[in-house]
Amino acid sequence: MKTQVAIIGAGPSGLLLGQLLSNAGIDNVIVERQSPEYVLGRIRAGVLEQGMVDLLREAGVAERLDREGLVHDGFELAFNGRCEHIDLKGLTGGKSVTVYGQTEVTRDLMQARQANGGITLYGVGDVKPQDMDSDQPYLTFTHQGQPVRLDCDYIAGCDGFHGVSRQSIPTHKLKEFERVYPFGWLGILADTPPVNDELIYANHPRGFALCSMRSATRTRYYLQVGADERVEDWSDQRFWDELKTRLPEAVAQRLVTGPSIEKSIAPLRSFVVEPMQYGRLFLLGDAAHIVPPTGAKGLNLAASDVNTLYRILLKVYREGRPEAIEQYSAICLRRIWKAERFSWWMTSMLHRFPDTDDFSRRMQETELDYFVSSEAGRRTIAENYVGLPYEDVS
Incomplete structure (x- = not known):
């Protein structure tokens, strides 16, 4: 087999890159270890920055998003x-975020790829990027029990933190930055009406809480829990009781509870690898960086990586400028580190750490009060939350 761009991973970043490239007439093949059903079964975040929404529109896959997505002008x-409203639209010149589940983004992209005839091979095994540092890279893998070689010009690694893409780069070529937080998020999905029209991020002496949603009838709530907690120890009733405790009284009184349809604990970590490129292999999304979910940046950072690589590949194929690929890592990392900073700040301000003493707690409260009491502080929060602008490719 031969293609121009080989994409490892059929999650939202791989599918979005494939859709944009196909629309531009750049041939691509996606290989995915799991089945389509498994990919669609992943429960992930669903707060989309303005930039990602615009990119999905450019890719021609935003019809259902525009019809069903919940546009939020604040949180x-x-x-x-107390509750302090952050007016995203008013503070950023009209920008907003859209609540639309990652599963739905993936579903829309899968359907679009099927409609345009793009090749996606599911259930592949033993994927190995080869000769990435040459001008003739290729993938080897097995599909339906048969060995396959896929020759290509470039390889896009969109296969997540545990994928083969980053692991295929010599370790001495990479530098890793990591922070593991001493707690996780216990999340519950329920078919209940949201407690609020917009998301609520809560700082409480017993720990962080988040009130989110997937639709007007399906909610997603989170509680900070210890790193050693088990899902089995949290009944639905215990969860709802604890959530009410951590919310302002007026909000807690409005909370509608119900049986959970999904419950899980996600550990929190920050991770960045530099550089994000080795020869003609590019790392995108979780393959290169992880952020705590507090700032809703994970999926959105993957989209900005896709945007950058797509613009670069347009330079390569339309303008005959293969040297344009050297910009990729630097452009991506500038935005990534700023998003890491915002996610770290939100996490530090809203959670209780094991070593949080009375002085540290006062600092948290004072920092939050300072930012929300100042228009400049509110604007700083708002412009980071809606997403910093995508950097142009020269």
């Missing part, structure tokens, strides 16, 4: 028993 910060 609430709750601390010291």
Whole structure:
């Protein structure tokens, strides 16, 4: 087999890159270890930055998003028993975020790829990028029990933190930055109406809480829990009781509870690898970086990586400029580190750490009060939350 761009991973970043490239007439093949059903079964975040929404529109896959997505012009910060509204639209010149589940983004992209005849091979095994540092890279893998070689010009590694892409780069060529947080998020999905029209991020002496949603009838709530907690120890009733405790009283009184349809604990970590490129292999999304979910940046950072690589490949194929690929890592990392900073700040301000003493708690409260009491502070929060602009490719 031969293609121009080989994409490892059929999650939202791989599918979005494939869709954009196909629309531009750049041939691509996606290989995925799991089945389509498994990929669609992943429960992930669903707060999309303005930039990602615009990119999905450019890719021609936003019809259902525009019809069903919940546009949010702000969100609430709750601390010291009060709720402070962050006016995203008013503070950023009209930008907003859209609540639309990652599963739905993936479904829309899968359907679009099927409609345009793009090749996606599911259930592949033993994927290995080869000769990435040459001008003739290729993939080897097995599909339906047969060995396959896929020759290509470039390889896009969109296969997540545990994927083969980053692991195929010599370790001495990479530098890793990591912070593991001493707690996780216990999340519950329920078919109940949201407690609020917009998301609520809550700082409480017992720990962080988040009120989110997937639709007008399906909610997603989170609680900070210890790193050693087990899902089995949290009944639905215990979860709802604890959530009410951590929310301002007026909000807790509005909370509608119900049986959970999914419950899980996600550990929190920050991770970045530099550089994000080795020869003609590019790392995108979780293959290169992880952020705590507090700032809703994970999926959105993957989209900005896709945007950067797509613009670079347009330079390569339309303008005959193969040297344009050297920009990729630097452009991506500038935006990634700023998003890492915002996610780290939100996590530090809203969670209780094991070593949080009375002084540290006062600092948290004062920092939050300072930012929400200042228009400049609110604007700083808002412009980071809606997403910093995508950097142009020269």
